[in-house]
Every structure is written in C-alpha cells, then in structure tokens.
Amino acid sequence: MAKCNISFFIPHMGCPHKCSFCNQTSITGQSDIPHAEDVQKTLSKAMTDISVSDRAETEIAFFGGSFTAINREYMYELLSSAQPFIGKGKFGGIRISTRPDYIDRDILTLLKDNHVTTIELGCQSMSDTVLTANERGHSRQDVINSARLIKEYGFRLGLQMMVGLYKSTPEIDLYTAQEIVKLSPDEARIYPVVIMEHTRLGDMFKSGEYVPFSFECAVELSARILSLFEKNGITVIKLGLHASEVVEKDCIGGFYHPAFRELCESELYKNEILKLLECECRKAEKAIVSVRPELVSKIIGQKKSNIEFFKSIGIEIKVIQDNKQKEKIRLIKTE
Numbered sequence: 001m002a003k004c005n006i007s008f009f010i011p012h013m014g015c016p017h018k019c020s021f022c023n024q025t026s027i028t029g030q031s032d033i034p035h036a037e038d039v040q041k042t043l044s045k046a047m048t049d050i051s052v053s054d055r056a057e058t059e060i061a062f063f064g065g066s067f068t069a070i071n072r073e074y075m076y077e078l079l080s081s082a083q084p085f086i087g088k089g090k091f092g093g094i095r096i097s098t099r100p101d102y103i104d105r106d107i108l109t110l111l112k113d114n115h116v117t118t119i120e121l122g123c124q125s126m127s128d129t130v131l132t133a134n135e136r137g138h139s140r141q142d143v144i145n146s147a148r149l150i151k152e153y154g155f156r157l158g159l160q161m162m163v164g165l166y167k168s169t170p171e172i173d174l175y176t177a178q179e180i181v182k183l184s185p186d187e188a189r190i191y192p193v194v195i196m197e198h199t200r201l202g203d204m205f206k207s208g209e210y211v212p213f214s215f216e217c218a219v220e221l222s223a224r225i226l227s228l229f230e231k232n233g234i235t236v237i238k239l240g241l242h243a244s245e246v247v248e249k250d251c252i253g254g255f256y257h258p259a260f261r262e263l264c265e266s267e268l269y270k271n272e273i274l275k276l277l278e279c280e281c282r283k284a285e286k287a288i289v290s291v292r293p294e295l296v297s298k299i300i301g302q303k304k305s306n307i308e309f310f311k312s313i314g315i316e317i318k319v320i321q322d323n324k325q326k327e328k329i330r331l332i333k334t335e
C-alpha cells in the first residue's frame with residue numbers, strides 16, 4: 001500500500017449525473033482546477049520534500065471521483081504531466097478515483113500505459129434500489145463488472161461505500177459491505193453520509209422525506225463494516241469524511257464527526273471487553289482490563305463513553321496499561 005499520496009482534486013465540471021449527496025454548484029463553481037504546470041510544480045517540490053526511500057511507496061493521486069469521465073484531453077494532460085516523476089528513484093505510480101460505469105478495456109489500457117497503479121471505485125451501495133433513489137446513474141452490476149476488470153488488468157483495487165444513504169437500511173448497508181468483500185478489493189473507504197447544504201439529500205432531509213438513522217446506529221454499523229473488512233484482509237484507508245472547514249460549515253445533518261473512525265474503533269473494543277466478560281461464568285461487578293498503551297484512549301472511549309457504558313450495565317471497569325503484553329486487551333481480574 002502507498003505510504004502517502006500527493007493529492008490533486010479534479011472536479012467533474014459539467015457532470016451529467018445528479019447524485020443526491022453531491023453539491024454540483026460548489027463543484028462547478030470551483031475556479032482552481034489543476035493543470036499540467038500546477039501538477040509539475042507540486043511534484044517537483046514533493047521530490048525534494050520526500051526522501052528517496054519513501055518515494056517508491058508514494059502515489060500521485062487524482063481524486064474527485066470521476067477521473068475517467070472527465071474530458072479526455074484534460075485527462076491526458078494530467079496523466080502526461082505526472083510521467084516524468086514516476087520510475088526508479090521517483091514516485092511509485094498514479095492513483096485515481098472514478099465511477100464504475102466509466103471503466104472499460106480501452107480506458108484500462110490507457111491507464112496502464114500511463115503508470116496508474118491503483119483505481120478506486122465509488123460504488124456507494126450494492127443495492128440497485130438505493131443507487132436509483134440516490135440517482136447515482138450506475139447499477140450494482142456495473143460495480144461488479146468494473147471491479148473484476150480492474151483486477152484482471154492487475155491494478156490495485158479500492159472500493160468506496162456510503163453508510164445511511166436515502167432509502168438504505170442497516171441491513172442493506174451490511175449487504176453492500178458483504179458484496180464488497182466478495183469482490184476482494186485491496187482497500188476500502190467507508191463514508192457515513194454527511195448531509196450537505198444545497199444537495200437533493202439536504203432538501204429531502206429538510207422536508208422530512210429523508211430521515212437518516214441515528215448517529216449511534218451509524219457508528220455501530222460502520223464499526224461492524226470496519227471489522228468485516230479487516231477480517232477479510234481489506235485495508236480500510238478511510239472511515240468518515242475528512243474534517244474540513246467546508247464540511248463543518250455546510251453540513252446540516254447525517255453522521256459527521258471529526259474522529260468518526262476512533263468512535264468506531266472504541267465501539268469494537270467495547271464489544272471485545274463484553275465478550276471477555278461473557279466468558280466469565282459469573283456476572284462481574286468490577287473488572288480490570290490490561291491494554292496496550294497506544295490503545296488506552298480508544299478503549300476508554302471519547303468522554304469515557306465505554307467506561308460509562310459498563311457503569312450503566314452495573315460493571316465498574318478499570319483500565320491499566322502494559323506495553324509488554326502481545327494482546328490488545330487482556331482481562332486480568334473480575335470481582
């Protein structure tokens with residue numbers, strides 16, 4: 001997996017789609033669209049900032065979600081501008097993100113010839129009902145076909161899904177995650193829905209037509225999906241939207257939290273402690289758990305949420321640290 005990315009945001013101007021969660025106005029209104037000289041300037045600087053030993057594991061990333069759907073001339077311009085910076089002693093390759101319905105053999109050949117190494121697909125849901133309700137403009141079968149083709153051509157595959165879209169349910173989102181596992185991607189991103197101003201989702205949210213499930217449910221569900229992916233060897237490179245001023249300013253609902261992943265990890269550790277306690281033959285009122293030091297804050301939870309949870313079910317938990325233990329969590333005493 002790439003150690004880091006040098007990222008460029010490529011907006012899809014004039015995109016013909018109307019995804020419910022997308023704010024087209026702010027996308028098409030963006031003025032600073034990167035061109036060849038911007039890419040080359042940034043990459044020249046990155047060559048001096050990133051050590052030779054780290055460069056091979058660094059990818060040049062063209063994000064934005066529709067790379068293979070943008071104007072072909074502009075796509076060539078971007079790919080060509082990156083070529084002098086790829087190879088021995090330079091960066092490892094190019095990463096792009098795109099839609100499942102803009103992948104075919106021709107485009108994959110072109111990407112291969114231009115040193116693209118990783119392709120991320122925004123599948124968002126594997127339910128055709130949810131995809132249609134959110135006007136994604138592609139089907140579940142498009143995701144399956146393009147994911148298989150990407151793997152056949154030897155690219156690293158990343159799949160992105162959303163949690164809590166309009167017309168989805170926890171069961172449907174879990175089904176989406178299971179379907180993603182079947183496609184064996186190398187990595188995944190999980191995006192719990194963040195409802196933004198000036199989107200169709202935002203309008204439906206305001207009118208009451210779209211009622212997202214609770215924040216707690218989104219955390220529990222995302223934690224289950226995280227665990228499912230990790231158990232199946234899929235690296236989750238992102239869970240939750242990146243904190244930014246734009247998101248914080250325009251978010252009107254949904255599941256935004258600047259440390260969403262940590263909330264999910266705390267949820268998983270809470271479940272792990274519950275399982276350890278269940279293995280005890282008698283009901284404990286007090287328990288001491290020994291944990292690896294780097295996990296203390298996640299195990300305690302934000303605002304001590306896990307400690308409070310156990311208190312609410314009549315168990316007083318004390319967390320101690322042990323940097324010598326191999327297990328993440330060990331139950332050492334119950335009373």
Ligand code: SF4
Pocket residue numbers: 012015016017018019022023024027064065066099
């Ligand atoms: S999210 Fe959907 S509507 Fe927005 S730019 Fe991408 S494809 Fe177009």
